[in-house]
Amino acid sequence: MAVAIICEFNPFHNGHKYILETARSLTGGPVLAVMSGSFTQRGEAAVCSKFHRAEAALQNGADLVAELPTVYAVASARRFAQGGADIAASFGDVTHLAFGCETDDLDLLSAAADAMESETVNNRIAELMSQGAYYPQAAEAAVRAVCGDAAAEVLRSPNNILAVEYLRSLKGSAIKPLPIRRVGAAHDSEKADGEFLSASEARARLRRGEDASRYLPLTPEEITFPELTERAVLWKLRSMTASDFKKLPEVGEGLEHRLTAAVRDYNSIKEILDAVKTKRYTHARLRRILCCAALDITEELQARRASYCRVLGFTDAGAGMLKSCTFEVVTSVAKPLRSGGENVDFLLKDILATDLAALGYKRVKPCGADYHTKIIHQNSAK
Secondary structure, three states: OEEEEEEOOOOOOHHHHHHHHHHHHHHOOOEEEEEEOOEOOOOOEOOOOHHHHHHHHHHOOOOEEEEEOHHHHOOOHHHHHHHHHHHHHOEOOEEEEEEEEOOOOHHHHHHHHHHHOOHHHHHHHHHHHHOOOOHHHHHHHHHHHHHOHHHHHHOOOHHHHHHHHHHHHOOOOOOEEEEEEOOOOOOOOOOOEOOEOOHHHHHHHHHOOOOOOOOOOOOOOOOEOHHHHHHHHHHHHHOOOHHHHHOOOOOOOOHHHHHHHHHHHOOOHHHHHHHHOOOOOOHHHHHHHHHHHHOOOOHHHHOOOOOEEEEEEEOHHHHHHHHHEOOEEEOOOHHHHHHOOOOHHHHHHHHHHHHHHHHHEOOOOOOOHHHHOOOEEOOOOO
């Protein structure tokens, strides 16, 4: 028996430690963390390296840290969840998928997940969006109209929305969902709550040069700044045509033409986002699109299913877990790249993402960290 967690740990803070420890105590088994690598769902480089975040997780409750392919790490909640669930399901030992959310009422979360599978609900969402509603509000309103207030209320929180997507991704799987009620500071809160701080505020304090060590079990020595990668991203965007933009995930309804014009009319990512933003295309969605543009992640690639487990670190118990993995286990990126196969395209994006993120540090990092950084082996027994 083992439990998996799909995560970003951006950065790893006391709330994440609580989730890992609670998942272990509830299941009694080792913990697999399927963690975003060098870029996150925000469409920007993680605040510190994936190797630092893996080390923090291994020191604080995880037994095995596997990288969520970048192709899914910068995707919509649906694909983010499915990519992580696929890796979790590749482990015969994994019996549970734990996740932090605002409610641990599994029946309520399941009702919301079922609602999102409903054709009636999805038709209503499409209708509301055609009338100008944002997707999150349209989804909540549609579920409220068809399934009632209780299920709709679930969709008002980002963590609950991800929880619903995890449940949808587990359909047909033997893995059982394990919701864990979050403690401490609320999502994106700017205020600390005891020993807990939201990830967004932790990033802000680190980037302001403030001491956040009270809230982070392992404080990163070096961090990224989104503005430092901006020129590289702008260069990539300016090299693209409308047909290039059209190949990206989530691009439709002529957005490619608006992007092409905005890239040529404006000189910063913020200006481009502001110019292109609509009720259908929110800032969050557009940031993901621009991130996919920078990394050459197409809709065709993101729609595919990867079948590898890139190991970033492990304990002795984690090493034992790897024996039950049915995916290609990657401990060295060079080997699968030499041998070829269906996972090469995904691994190349992981490597590219790390090299792009290397530009985000005040002292630029060299290329190739994915090739020369050793896998972390945490010796302490759990």
